[in-house]
Amino acid sequence: MKNGVGSGWLIFGIIFLIVCVYAGYYIFLYVGYEFAASDGSLAGVRSGTFGDAFGALNALFSGLAFSGVLITIILQRKDIREGQQEFARQKTEDQFYSLLRFQQDVVSKFDLQKTITNERGGGRQLVTVGRDCFKAWVKMLREMYVDSEGVDTSQRIKASYRDLWRKHQGDLGLYYRSLYSVFRYVSESDYAEKKKLANVARSLLSDFELVILFYNCVASSGGERFKAYACEFALFDNLDVGLLLNMDDVVMLDKEAFGDNQEALSAF
Numbered sequence: 217m218k219n220g221v222g223s224g225w226l227i228f229g230i231i232f233l234i235v236c237v238y239a240g241y242y243i244f245l246y247v248g249y250e251f252a253a254s255d256g257s258l259a260g261v262r263s264g265t266f267g268d269a270f271g272a273l274n275a276l277f278s279g280l281a282f283s284g285v286l287i288t289i290i291l292q293r294k295d296i297r298e299g300q301q302e303f304a305r306q307k308t309e310d311q312f313y314s315l316l317r318f319q320q321d322v323v324s325k326f327d328l329q330k331t332i333t334n335e336r337g338g339g340r341q342l343v344t345v346g347r348d349c350f351k352a353w354v355k356m357l358r359e360m361y362v363d364s365e366g367v368d369t370s371q372r373i374k375a376s377y378r379d380l381w382r383k384h385q386g387d388l389g390l391y392y393r394s395l396y397s398v399f400r401y402v403s404e405s406d407y408a409e410k411k412k413l414a415n416v417a418r419s420l421l422s423d424f425e426l427v428i429l430f431y432n433c434v435a436s437s438g439g440e441r442f443k444a445y446a447c448e449f450a451l452f453d454n455l456d457v458g459l460l461l462n463m464d465d466v467v468m469l470d471k472e473a474f475g476d477n478q479e480a481l482s483a484f
Contacts, residue, residue, distance in 0.1 A: 308407045315401055316417055319394040326387050328352055349387070350424035354459065356380055357431065361461050370468070373461060377435035392432060392442065399445040414449035426455045434468040443469070450475025457483075 328344040344352050360376040381388060395417075402413045421429070433439040433446055446452065446469070453475030457463050466480045474480040 305407065308405050309413070312398070312401060312405075312407075312413050312416075315394075315398045316420070319398055319417075320420065322390055322394045323347060326391075328384075347422050347425065350422060350428055353380060353384065353388075354424045354427050356383075357428075358461060369462060369465075373431065373465065373468075374435040376461075377431050381436065388428070388432075392438070395429075396442055396445070399442075399449060399451075403445060403448060411449065418449065418451060418453070421451075421454075423454075423456045423459060426452060427459045430455060430460065430465075430469065433473075434465070443473070447472040452480065453477050455480060 324346050326346055326349040328349050330342045330344075332340055332342050357376055357380050360379045361372055364372045364375045364379075398417050399414065402410050402417070405413075407413060429442070429446070430452060433443045450473060452469070452473050455466075455474065455477060457466060457477075457479045460466070464483055466474065466483045471481060471484050
């Protein structure tokens with residue numbers, strides 16, 4: 217809209233300039249003729265010289281008119297180019313939100329079922345759905361970590377995560393692939409504000425999702441590819457370090473992945 221208004225004012229300015237030059241030159245000739253005629257020095261101007269004086273101006277204004285056409289063409293090309301850029305930007309955003317909706321739909325369909333037995337031998341079914349599954353997975357991971365054996369902390373973490381992965385590979389695998397597709401699309405796009413789109417996706421991640429994603433990056437062989445996007449978009453900028461198995465676990469990942477998370481950065 218602003219470009220269209222600017223183009224209109226430019227064309228109006230060119231026309232106004234041409235009119236002013238014509239008018240000024242005519243006034244100059246007319247006034248000059250009157251003063252010269254009083255002493256008879258320009259007696260022949262009315263017979264043709266006065267009219268011929270506009271010949272040079274006609275060539276000038278023809279050039280100005282041609283310049284106006286060129287300017288109009290240039291402005292039109294600029295508008296077309298900007299229109300194409302806007303279309304490409306809108307297309308990228310539409311595709312991004314389509315991927316994000318699919319990813320959120322994946323999360324909403326998670327369900328974990330567990331039978332709880334009472335003292336009388338009876339039982340009831342406990343069902344956990346959607347994002348609450350991540351809280352349950354973090355609890356499972358912590359229990360596995362406590363029960364695991366290993367020479368060092370890193371080995372215990374990896375062993376615990378492998379156990380969690382084997383038991384819930386179906387849900388976790390689909391989750392990682394869908395989220396990976398979102399960040400890969402943003403990273404490989406030509407969108408000028410990639411961080412803006414990434415922040416939208418990042419804002420939808422719960423605290424417990426971030427914990428599971430963190431251990432996927434540091435304890436899973438398949439997490440290496442996701443780790444690159446975690447660093448590129450500071451995925452763990454809002455990670456609650458207190459939810460990790462150990463607060464010192466943050467050093468297992470590059471500090472770029474934590475953005476401005478001062479609690480995490482203090483461990484480095």
